Amino acid sequence: MKLLRGVYEGPQSYGILRVAASIRGVHTLLRALPGETYFRTLYGARERTGEMVPVTLSPLREEPDDSMAPGNLTRDLSSVIRRHPKAEIVILAHSEASLLSEESIPTTLPEVEGTGRVPRLVTFPWEQPGMRETEAAELALEDLIRARINDRLERSPYPTVNVFGPPIFGPGAAAEYAEAERLLDMIGVEVNVRVPLGANTKDLERLTRAWANVLLYREIGESATLYLQDEFGIPRVTTPMIGAAGTGAVLRSVGELCQLDPKSVQRTIWAELASTAKLPWYARLEPPETFQDRRVAIFGDFTYPLGLGYALSREVGLEIVTCGTYLTHLERDFLFHAHTFTEGAFVEDDPDQVAARIEAAKPDLVVGTHLEEGVADSLGIPFLPLCPPVSDTPFVGRPLMGYAGSSILADELDHILQGKESNQQETRIQWTTEALQEAAAVPLFLRGRARRLAEEDARSQGSAEVTREIFLESR
Amino acid sequence: MTILNESGIPDVLPPLHAVNDLAQRLPDVLIVVAGTQAEAHLIQCLTSAPSPNLPPFRRNQRVIFAVLDPDDPPQQGLLASRIVESAAGLRGTSLVLLVAGRAAQSLGVDTALEARLVARKLDLPAEVVNPDAPREVPGILSTDLEDNVLAALVNLCPKRKTSDLVETASPAKRSRLIGSLLRRGTETSDSNGGRPVVLLGGALSSGGARVLAAELFRAGVGVAGSVPGSGIGELPPLGEGTVVAVMDPNLTSAATAAERRGATVVKTLMPIGVDGTARFVQDVAEEAGTRTSEVVRARSAWEDLGVLKNRIRGKRIFFTGDTGIEIPLARFLANAGAVVLEVGAPRLDRRFLAGELQALGPDVDIVVSPDYRGQTNRIDESRPDVVISSPGLHLPLVARGHLCRSPRDFLEAGLYGYGGARRILELLVRTMERAETLDSLNL
Numbered sequence: 001m002k003l004l005r006g007v008y009e010g011p012q013s014y015g016i017l018r019v020a021a022s023i024r025g026v027h028t029l030l031r032a033l034p035g036e037t038y039f040r041t042l043y044g045a046r047e048r049t050g051e052m053v054p055v056t057l058s059p060l061r062e063e064p065d066d067s068m069a070p071g072n073l074t075r076d077l078s079s080v081i082r083r084h085p086k087a088e089i090v091i092l093a094h095s096e097a098s099l100l101s102e103e104s105i106p107t108t109l110p111e112v113e114g115t116g117r118v119p120r121l122v123t124f125p126w127e128q129p130g131m132r133e134t135e136a137a138e139l140a141l142e143d144l145i146r147a148r149i150n151d152r153l154e155r156s157p158y159p160t161v162n163v164f165g166p167p168i169f170g171p172g173a174a175a176e177y178a179e180a181e182r183l184l185d186m187i188g189v190e191v192n193v194r195v196p197l198g199a200n201t202k203d204l205e206r207l208t209r210a211w212a213n214v215l216l217y218r219e220i221g222e223s224a225t226l227y228l229q230d231e232f233g234i235p236r237v238t239t240p241m242i243g244a245a246g247t248g249a250v251l252r253s254v255g256e257l258c259q260l261d262p263k264s265v266q267r268t269i270w271a272e273l274a275s276t277a278k279l280p281w282y283a284r285l286e287p288p289e290t291f292q293d294r295r296v297a298i299f300g301d302f303t304y305p306l307g308l309g310y311a312l313s314r315e316v317g318l319e320i321v322t323c324g325t326y327l328t329h330l331e332r333d334f335l336f337h338a339h340t341f342t343e344g345a346f347v348e349d350d351p352d353q354v355a356a357r358i359e360a361a362k363p364d365l366v367v368g369t370h371l372e373e374g375v376a377d378s379l380g381i382p383f384l385p386l387c388p389p390v391s392d393t394p395f396v397g398r399p400l401m402g403y404a405g406s407s408i409l410a411d412e413l414d415h416i417l418q419g420k421e422s423n424q425q426e427t428r429i430q431w432t433t434e435a436l437q438e439a440a441a442v443p444l445f446l447r448g449r450a451r452r453l454a455e456e457d458a459r460s461q462g463s464a465e466v467t468r469e470i471f472l473e474s475r
Numbered sequence: 476m477t478i479l480n481e482s483g484i485p486d487v488l489p490p491l492h493a494v495n496d497l498a499q500r501l502p503d504v505l506i507v508v509a510g511t512q513a514e515a516h517l518i519q520c521l522t523s524a525p526s527p528n529l530p531p532f533r534r535n536q537r538v539i540f541a542v543l544d545p546d547d548p549p550q551q552g553l554l555a556s557r558i559v560e561s562a563a564g565l566r567g568t569s570l571v572l573l574v575a576g577r578a579a580q581s582l583g584v585d586t587a588l589e590a591r592l593v594a595r596k597l598d599l600p601a602e603v604v605n606p607d608a609p610r611e612v613p614g615i616l617s618t619d620l621e622d623n624v625l626a627a628l629v630n631l632c633p634k635r636k637t638s639d640l641v642e643t644a645s646p647a648k649r650s651r652l653i654g655s656l657l658r659r660g661t662e663t664s665d666s667n668g669g670r671p672v673v674l675l676g677g678a679l680s681s682g683g684a685r686v687l688a689a690e691l692f693r694a695g696v697g698v699a700g701s702v703p704g705s706g707i708g709e710l711p712p713l714g715e716g717t718v719v720a721v722m723d724p725n726l727t728s729a730a731t732a733a734e735r736r737g738a739t740v741v742k743t744l745m746p747i748g749v750d751g752t753a754r755f756v757q758d759v760a761e762e763a764g765t766r767t768s769e770v771v772r773a774r775s776a777w778e779d780l781g782v783l784k785n786r787i788r789g790k791r792i793f794f795t796g797d798t799g800i801e802i803p804l805a806r807f808l809a810n811a812g813a814v815v816l817e818v819g820a821p822r823l824d825r826r827f828l829a830g831e832l833q834a835l836g837p838d839v840d841i842v843v844s845p846d847y848r849g850q851t852n853r854i855d856e857s858r859p860d861v862v863i864s865s866p867g868l869h870l871p872l873v874a875r876g877h878l879c880r881s882p883r884d885f886l887e888a889g890l891y892g893y894g895g896a897r898r899i900l901e902l903l904v905r906t907m908e909r910a911e912t913l914d915s916l917n918l
Binding site: 009 | 482483486487488489490491492507512513515516517519520521525527528531532534536538539540541542543544545546547548549553554558559561563564566576577578581606607613614615619738748775795844848851866867869870871873874875910
């Protein structure tokens with residue numbers, strides 16, 4: 001048991017729903033308590049497209065009654081098929097409360113009335129309470145692809161790749177795919193299928209036409225691309241496409257796998273570096289003093305902190321004092337990669353502990369998820385919410401990947417790294433022991449702010465130290 | 476009026492979403508949510524009810540998630556000791572609410588025992604709130620957690636026995652929350668020997684109780700306090716001899732809790748809309764021992780609404796149902812001349828709402844446990860002027876070209892009393908006017 005003030009990931013059902021709702025032609029029946037259906041509301045508020053999310057609730061009731069009200073799993077499955085005759089795949093997912101109540105799972109579906117067609121039912125025997133969103137999303141994507149692929153199709157006559165990116169609710173997810181597709185197109189490689197966001201069930205059958213898989217978002221696509229590699233021999237590119245160096249590396253690997261002329265790929269890269277990619281240009285324009293002794297703390301999922309960490313340390317020259325992930329199941333992989341650019345790599349899923357780690361590293365800039373905003377605020381330093389989950393839902397998604405993404409990163413840095421010196425000038429204020437004891441009782445994520453408020457109060461009262469009374473008054 | 480049961484899946488915002496709002500509303504309460512990752516994630520995702528956008532993410536230090544490990548359920552007493560540890564860092568806590576639903580039960584957590592341990596160790600009251608507790612009438616409303624929490628607060632009110640009746644109105648025990656107005660009111664009621672009145676409800680609209688206390692004061696009835704009020708230390712005495720006036724139609728559990736303590740719960744209309752407020756004031760006054768007639772006030776209130784009423788007359792309104800306040804809202808709008816096409820009621824407690832149902836006009840249809848897909852089709856067919864929609868349907872309906880408002884917008888605007896009646900109509904008129912302006916643009 002853990003006492004937390006926030007969570008980075010949702011439960012497994014949420015991960016399954018994110019993947020399922022990304023693919024058209026998939027309908028999910030969610031077995032859950034009547035009070036657990038927030039996905040429809042969240043989908044509306046996050047995506048803001050006005051589409052109705054293809055998720056139906058099968059309410060778990062105390063005592064299944066004899067009425068025809070929803071709640072009987074078999075009947076609810078039939079009703080999904082009747083109401084959504086176009087669904088090719090029906091997924092049965094369970095909420096944690098329903099998994100804890102341990103019911104049996106039906107395995108067959110009735111046919112769609114009058115057509116003789118029976119949609120495919122996909123259930124996930126690996127579902128278990130306590131499993132997290134990202135891991136479940138990854139496994140669900142693999143199972144969905146397995147359910148659709150029958151045998152190997154002939155390779156496309158011209159070079160094509162599949163792009164495995166983030167699912168819905170990813171920050172600027174659609175924009176990331178678009179940027180990757182734009183760049184691949186420029187080197188002469190067509191995108192065969194975007195998975196999962198933007199694909200439909202038919203597309204999943206066509207996956208094996210591609211020459212290679214480009215893994216933009218490893219958290220979700222890892223096991224699916226491994227399956228395609230093992231079963232069908234489709235090679236994959238796993239470098240995060242973040243920063244100019246990362247993007248160049250991906251494009252060169254794709255060029256190699258697709259047997260393109262390396263010179264022509266390099267020419268495209270140069271053209272992009274000259275016109276679109278502004279991060280290297282920014283790094284060269286700024287005087288070295290801008291980046292000297294600037295300490296950055298990064299926290300997030302897997303792809304984004306690693307990609308950003310690499311770009312910020314190597315391409316920009318900032319010091320990455322700490323870099324962490326909340327994905328405990330990817331611990332070894334993460335630490336291995338993060339150690340290439342920082343000494344302070346860590347894995348932690350309690351926001352308070354993360355805040356403590358960041359605070360201890362004394363950074364000048366925090367790059368993180370929306371849960372890190374509090375610690376950046378309390379330290380009085382700038383904050384960039386660039387790693388999922390973020391609560392921001394812009395109408396126009398901005399990519400962080402590819403060359404366009406590197407320019408957006410350059411803009412963000414340019415904006416934030418100007419004029420840092422001011423807050424260091426003020427005289428230090430002493431704290432009495434009693435005041436420090438009081439401050440220790442404040443929750444970690446609020447402590448910095450409380451400290452700052454108290455010091456401001458002491459200053460305005462003309463006191464040279466923060467006493468217990470000043471501290472208590474300031475709260 | 477006809478009542479139809481559709482036995483469908485209603486679109487209702489999960490009741491748990493209210494945890495954050497309640498923590499804001501009750502600043503001296505520590506809320507511990509015991510469950511799995513799912514509960515914590517839900518509460519964090521819905522920091523407040525979206526209408527239609529999600530408000531920016533913020534954390535409240537008085538909301539703590541106890542995420543239980545399904546493979547390693549906690550030993551007895553562990554949850555309590557961890558809560559005690561984290562409560563130590565919070566100043567001014569006067570109540571611990573342990574919100575624990577089905578998942579905590581399945582993992583074998585004895586929540587009642589843990590709450591008792593917390594109460595003993597912290598020397599503070601600790602109450603268990605079960606959001607999944609079965610109710611007499613099936614179905615859920617998005618406001619169920621507010622109801623459960625208010626029921627817990629009712630149980631925390633100081634007891635009141637017949638023998639105390641004479642002394643309870645002493646200044647020391649009087650509630651400070653509603654200000655001098657109430658104090659004067661209490662004196663009035665003392666002088667005419669009336670029974671103390673406690674307002675129950677308005678958990679999500681802090682000014683609501685004040686507005687109604689003023690209305691009651693005008694009628695010569697003093698209000699001793701309100702639940703939730705503004706602090707646990709300021710809860711009014713509630714028990715035998717107390718008159719409890721329920722402000723919201725969704726507070727069935729809280730009202731039952733008050734009845735169990737021996738208080739008289741007034742059977743009347745909800746103080747929403749002109750006639751509702753008039754009946755409410757009249758009936759509460761009568762129960763408290765004062766005779767008053769609101770006929771004149773109601774008539775002048777209706778006259779004041781003249782212009783607004785003309786704008787509403789004939790407009791067709793559809794309520795998909797979510798919070799439970801839709802029924803009195805529909806009653807008022809129908810009286811104001813609007814055409815109410817359908818009122819969705821994910822749960823309908825006919826006994827508790829008997830008064831409201833009787834007062835509902837003859838042309839209003841109530842659909843119990845409506846199916847959201849059926850409703851969407853009916854809305855598409857009947858093309859209402861305004862849909863008062865649940866959060867999950869809001870965007871899809873707007874995308875289909877319907878004009879939507881959330882029932883929560885009315886709660887936030889303040890819908891109680893005669894002033895509230897005006898605000899309800901103003902909100903609707905504003906909505907329609909803006910839509911007309913936007914429609915007239917040549918894009």
